[in-house]
Amino acid sequence: MSQFQPDRLLTGTEVAQMFRVDPKTVTRWAAAGRLSCIRTLGGHRRYSEPEVHALLRGEQPGGQP
Structure with missing residues (x-):
């Protein structure tokens, strides 16, 4: 897995x-x-x-658990 970059955009395949x-x-x-x-x-x-990683941690969009 690549190093986390806050402004990086991922493809659907990468997210999948x-x-x-x-x-x-x-x-x-x-x-x-x-x-x-x-x-x-x-x-x-x-x-x-960052949004994908938040979702992986179980957080909702906007930072709400």
Whole structure:
């Protein structure tokens, strides 16, 4: 695993590997508001590394447990 970088954006595949789920599951989480994403010019989703790590720790978006 790479070193944590606060401004790094992760791909859906990278997030899926961290959670050991299918990349489509990550897309569904984003659609449900569980995980926010930004879109690249090509339309691909990217996820904030700090937000992903918070979710891995069981925290809700916004820092609430």
